[in-house]
Amino acid sequence: xxxxxRDLVIRPMLAWEVExxxxxxxxxxxxxxxxxxxxxxxxxxxxxxxxxxxxxxGKFPVLSDLYRSFREPAVLDGEIVAFFQGxxxxxxxxAGRGEILYLAFDLLYLGDRAxxxxxxxxxxxxxxxxxxxxxxxxxxxxxAGNGTGLYAATRELGLEGIVAKAxxxxxxPGRRTTDWLKVKHRRRxxxxxxxxxxxxxxxxxxxxxxxxxxxxxxxxxxxGTGFSEAxxxxxxxxxxxxxxxxxxxxxxxGLRREVEGWSEPELVCEVEYLEVTGEGLLRxxxxxxxxxxxxxxxxxFTWDTGGRLSPNS
Numbered sequence: 001x002x003x004x005x006r007d008l009v010i011r012p013m014l015a016w017e018v019e020x021x022x023x024x025x026x027x028x029x030x031x032x033x034x035x036x037x038x039x040x041x042x043x044x045x046x047x048x049x050x051x052x053x054x055x056x057x058g059k060f061p062v063l064s065d066l067y068r069s070f071r072e073p074a075v076l077d078g079e080i081v082a083f084f085q086g087x088x089x090x091x092x093x094x095a096g097r098g099e100i101l102y103l104a105f106d107l108l109y110l111g112d113r114a115x116x117x118x119x120x121x122x123x124x125x126x127x128x129x130x131x132x133x134x135x136x137x138x139x140x141x142x143x144a145g146n147g148t149g150l151y152a153a154t155r156e157l158g159l160e161g162i163v164a165k166a167x168x169x170x171x172x173p174g175r176r177t178t179d180w181l182k183v184k185h186r187r188r189x190x191x192x193x194x195x196x197x198x199x200x201x202x203x204x205x206x207x208x209x210x211x212x213x214x215x216x217x218x219x220x221x222x223x224g225t226g227f228s229e230a231x232x233x234x235x236x237x238x239x240x241x242x243x244x245x246x247x248x249x250x251x252x253x254g255l256r257r258e259v260e261g262w263s264e265p266e267l268v269c270e271v272e273y274l275e276v277t278g279e280g281l282l283r284x285x286x287x288x289x290x291x292x293x294x295x296x297x298x299x300x301f302t303w304d305t306g307g308r309l310s311p312n313s
Contacts, residue, residue, distance in 0.1 A: 011174030013175060021183045026167055027145070028165050029142060029145075029164050030162065032182055033081045036050065036293050037050070043074075051293060072111055078103050082100045090289060101138055103140040116172075116173070164183070188288070191221075191223075191268070191271055192268055193239065193263060194209070194210045194246040195262040197255070198259075204227070206222040209223060211299045222285070240263055240266055241262065241264075242263060268290070268292070272288055
């Protein structure tokens with residue numbers, strides 16, 4: 001019905017990023033969890049699908065019984081999160097350690113019934129009613145109306161931020177829409193690695209970062225900090241070399257002389273940065289982690305309200 005070996009592939013609905021939290025009686029506000037976004041197909045077994053449509057069930061064997069935690073066959077949207085010492089940890093999740101849970105925040109199918117056109121409020125009610133207690137499937141709790149309060153609380157707890165969702169909104173698979181808005185505490189972006197520079201006594205001096213503006217792959221800065229030697233070796237092993245720059249924008253001539261190698265724009269990493277310059281470059285980007293769960297084409301730049309290019313990941 002829902003999965004049964006067939007290729008029912010639902011791409012998750014995406015949120016637009018804004019800079020300032022707000023209050024609204026027409027919105028639910030949730031924690032923005034730092035984990036793997038996954039669609040969960042629950043029908044006699046558990047199938048977990050990544051944002052890009054890949055089957056990632058094998059990466060999380062502890063979640064194989066997830067289907068037993070819902071009262072009937074269903075398709076859920078949520079986040080796979082690892083908790084370590086009471087806090088979510090993406091590093092622990094990548095290593096397969098910590099208490100790994102599936103935090104569900106939306107219900108897309110219930111039995112044979114598609115719920116995509118129902119309002120978020122209706123879908124959330126059915127989701128809460130369907131979850132059985134005691135398993136690794138939990139409801140991602142929400143707060144009605146008070147976005148600024150939740151934003152302040154998540155800052156105190158050191159979490160990534162919040163997501164605001166319009167109560168009346170339908171579910172739009174694969175679309176980035178202003179019905180869902182995310183507000184982060186730290187400025188982060190997902191970028192694609194397009195090459196690397198030489199390091200003094202180490203494998204990599206800096207990662208050359210890019211993102212897409214339409215069909216163009218544009219240079220957006222160099223991340224020279226945040227990665228260890230072990231991480232540098234892991235990155236190099238995953239890069240596909242190419243003889244020419246992948247960037248379709250002007251590349252700093254002085255930096256070109258330091259380039260050790262170009263790579264195909266295939267590998268995504270998450271970086272933290274201070275701000276976006278007037279030229280659309282990330283100021284002082286620092287490597288955080290590889291994001292093997294993300295498609296390079298999801299790394300986008302859009303015009304912000306100040307007329308500058310800003311990352312939206």
